[in-house]
Amino acid sequence: MTTPGEEMHALVERLYPLCRSITGDGVRATLDVVGEYVPLRVHEVPTGTRVLDWTVPQEWNIRDAYVADATGRRVVDFAASSLHVLGYSVPVAATMPLSELRGHLHTLPDQPDLVPYRTSYYTPEWGFCLSQNTLDALPDGPYEVRIDSTLADGHLTYAEHVVPGRVADEVIVSSHVCHPALANDNLAGIAVAVFLARALAEGTPHYTYRFVFAPGTIGAITWLARNAERIERVKHGLVLACAGDRGRLTYKRSRRGDAEIDRVLRHVLETSGRPHGIVDFAPYGYDERQYCSPGFDLGVGSLSRTPYGGYPEYHTSADDPDFVSPEAMEDTLAVCREAFAVLDRNRRYVNLSPYGEPQLGRRGLYDSLGGRSDAKEAQLAMLWVLSLSDGGPSLLDVAERSGLPFDTVATAAEALRDAGLIKA
Numbered sequence: 533m534t535t536p537g538e539e540m541h542a543l544v545e546r547l548y549p550l551c552r553s554i555t556g557d558g559v560r561a562t563l564d565v566v567g568e569y570v571p572l573r574v575h576e577v578p579t580g581t582r583v584l585d586w587t588v589p590q591e592w593n594i595r596d597a598y599v600a601d602a603t604g605r606r607v608v609d610f611a612a613s614s615l616h617v618l619g620y621s622v623p624v625a626a627t628m629p630l631s632e633l634r635g636h637l638h639t640l641p642d643q644p645d646l647v648p649y650r651t652s653y654y655t656p657e658w659g660f661c662l663s664q665n666t667l668d669a670l671p672d673g674p675y676e677v678r679i680d681s682t683l684a685d686g687h688l689t690y691a692e693h694v695v696p697g698r699v700a701d702e703v704i705v706s707s708h709v710c711h712p713a714l715a716n717d718n719l720a721g722i723a724v725a726v727f728l729a730r731a732l733a734e735g736t737p738h739y740t741y742r743f744v745f746a747p748g749t750i751g752a753i754t755w756l757a758r759n760a761e762r763i764e765r766v767k768h769g770l771v772l773a774c775a776g777d778r779g780r781l782t783y784k785r786s787r788r789g790d791a792e793i794d795r796v797l798r799h800v801l802e803t804s805g806r807p808h809g810i811v812d813f814a815p816y817g818y819d820e821r822q823y824c825s826p827g828f829d830l831g832v833g834s835l836s837r838t839p840y841g842g843y844p845e846y847h848t849s850a851d852d853p854d855f856v857s858p859e860a861m862e863d864t865l866a867v868c869r870e871a872f873a874v875l876d877r878n879r880r881y882v883n884l885s886p887y888g889e890p891q892l893g894r895r896g897l898y899d900s901l902g903g904r905s906d907a908k909e910a911q912l913a914m915l916w917v918l919s920l921s922d923g924g925p926s927l928l929d930v931a932e933r934s935g936l937p938f939d940t941v942a943t944a945a946e947a948l949r950d951a952g953l954i955k956a
């Protein structure tokens with residue numbers, strides 16, 4: 533039997549060879565594959581469209597690229613890995629000695645066997661990325677240099693998948709889809725988002741969950757620009773990035789720092805006993821930067837395993853499918869599911885019988901606990917909910933102050949609500 537982790541890993545492996553960028557057919561091909569798992573609404577936004585302070589750039593597509601020696605042997609070949617080309621390279625067809633080519637070559641001298649990931653989105657440039665070891669072995673040339681790419685008016689592509697909830701208020705889950713052959717950053721994030729969407733759709737969640745698959749920065753900015761009227765309804769959000777390496781989980785708080793999503797993630801991570809880190813917001817990293825910009829100031833945090841830039845494989849050819857594990861992705865998925873289960877049930881209640889303790893036995897609330905092994909705890913949870921429900925504290929506050937599991941507190945509250953003793 534295949535585990536969800538293995539299925540997510542298979543999706544990562546399928547997406548890995550596609551040459552993604554901030555625009556172009558690689559993004560479309562990626563969304564086509566994702567669309568086989570969850571239905572997507574794909575949006576195409578024309579080049580030149582003003583989006584907040586930015587403009588949708590020309591669309592980039594690439595068919596082939598190589599550096600070949602005098603015998604025609606390709607010493608650097610896009611066909612072997614999309615990382616070999618500087619992202620958004622303008623076309624080139626020339627012959628030149630190594631001395632001239634060098635200015636267009638990118639390597640990692642400190643990690644000489646790895647190929648770096650480099651882009652030049654907003655400055656017209658061409659280049660190749662290769663390992664330092666490959667470069668060191670190259671004779672003086674001449675070399676045939678060819679990049680068969682086009683930069684032309686076209687579109688920026690992004691997609692959404694919605695899991696309808698009981699209310700129109702929304703939770704957004706955002707993953708960037710612009711990196712080429714890099715598995716953890718961010719194919720693992722895409723895979724976890726896809727399986728999270730499928731898991732949420734098994735029931736009817738309280739909130740409406742909107743999954744956004746968009747290129748980094750410009751894609752999130754485009755989404756925000758085109759969803760001005762929706763922003764009011766976005767109550768919470770989570771950016772999923774670097775979701776599959778074997779390191780511990782890291783939650784990065786929203787800019788607000790005390791948003792409900794921040795408290796929920798902290799609660800879930802702390803009570804789960806998992807090793808984890810919680811870090812404050814900083815205006816670098818992924819698209820939480822855009823969602824948390826002061827004009828929007830959304831309660832959007834970011835969940836990663838090893839964070840942005842925090843591992844030696846980051847933005848190199850070593851971030852390959854072997855670098856991400858089925859178990860790690862499954863663990864990230866489990867935390868997302870637990871967090872959203874808490875978020876979905878977290879409410880503020882008002883005690884409708886606040887003068888003295890209401891008589892629980894008369895309302896059958898003790899009997900309902902009779903057969904439960906945790907009857908004592910469940911009864912305690914009812915008393916805590918009644919005691920703290922003055923419209924101020926949420927159920928999460930009750931769970932934290934009482935030290936009781938959130939699930940026990942929420943179940944107690946739901947029983948009290950059904951008995952007419954509290955109301956949301």
Ligand code: ZN
Binds near residue numbers: 711717847
């Ligand atoms: Zn990245």
